[in-house]
Amino acid sequence: MYSISSRFASRRLRSTRATFRYTAKTVLIGLSWVPVIAYIANHVVWIGVIDGSSMTPTLNPETNGLAKDVTLLWKLNAKNYSSYKRGEVIVLRNPRDPEGTVVKRIIAFEGEEVRTRFPYPESTVIVPPRHFWVEGDNIHSIDSNTYGPIPIGLVTARVQTIVFPLDRWGSVPTAGGRDPRSAVVGLGYPRYPKSTQQSEP
Numbered sequence: 001m002y003s004i005s006s007r008f009a010s011r012r013l014r015s016t017r018a019t020f021r022y023t024a025k026t027v028l029i030g031l032s033w034v035p036v037i038a039y040i041a042n043h044v045v046w047i048g049v050i051d052g053s054s055m056t057p058t059l060n061p062e063t064n065g066l067a068k069d070v071t072l073l074w075k076l077n078a079k080n081y082s083s084y085k086r087g088e089v090i091v092l093r094n095p096r097d098p099e100g101t102v103v104k105r106i107i108a109f110e111g112e113e114v115r116t117r118f119p120y121p122e123s124t125v126i127v128p129p130r131h132f133w134v135e136g137d138n139i140h141s142i143d144s145n146t147y148g149p150i151p152i153g154l155v156t157a158r159v160q161t162i163v164f165p166l167d168r169w170g171s172v173p174t175a176g177g178r179d180p181r182s183a184v185v186g187l188g189y190p191r192y193p194k195s196t197q198q199s200e201p
């Protein structure tokens with residue numbers, strides 16, 4: 001009697017230990033991926049849920065604020081000024097709140113003279129070296145017309161692909177916007193020299 005129950009007890013103990021070892025191993029293997037995933041998230045690609053209506057109708061076309069687009073945020077080359085093309089949609093730190101991020105479209109590059117919109121205090125502005133003029137597609141967007149040209153240092157990623165909802169799966173269009181006005185008046189050179197400086201990769 002005694003020996004049987006003791007054997008049961010020890011078997012239970014063994015199986016508890018085995019379960020613990022198994023769990024610990026699983027957790028450790030899981031944890032060993034954390035730096036890899038963190039590296040990928042910080043340097044290669046991550047998933048971003050678009051909040052707000054600043055890029056409506058290109059992103060979050062439903063204006064009820066409930067349906068949110070899920071996108072891939074590419075971070076490779078994000079600090080490389082010359083890798084950006086006009087019309088690309090980017091993620092940047094909110095110039096008015098460093099804790100927050102915003103999603104905007106690149107309208108103009110360094111040295112280009114831009115026709116601004118309300119509430120920008122001047123009717124045109126020349127984008128300084130290594131800055132972008134960015135605007136949201138939505139007329140209510142708060143963008144460079146409020147905070148001016150933004151430096152490359154604030155840019156953290158490109159928004160290139162919509163992955164959810166599935167019926168909207170695909171590349172983020174590089175055209176769009178409030179109205180197809182020709183925002184760029186011309187080149188502001190030589191008032192600003194074209195920068196040749198490259199940032200770290």
Ligand SMILES: *[C@@H]1O[C@H](CO)[C@@H](O)[C@H](O)[C@H]1NC(C)=O
Pocket residue numbers: 077080081082083198199200201
């Ligand atoms: C920056 O991007 C340009 C254009 O895509 C590319 O030719 C250049 O090699 C890139 N520079 C670095 C440092 O990656």
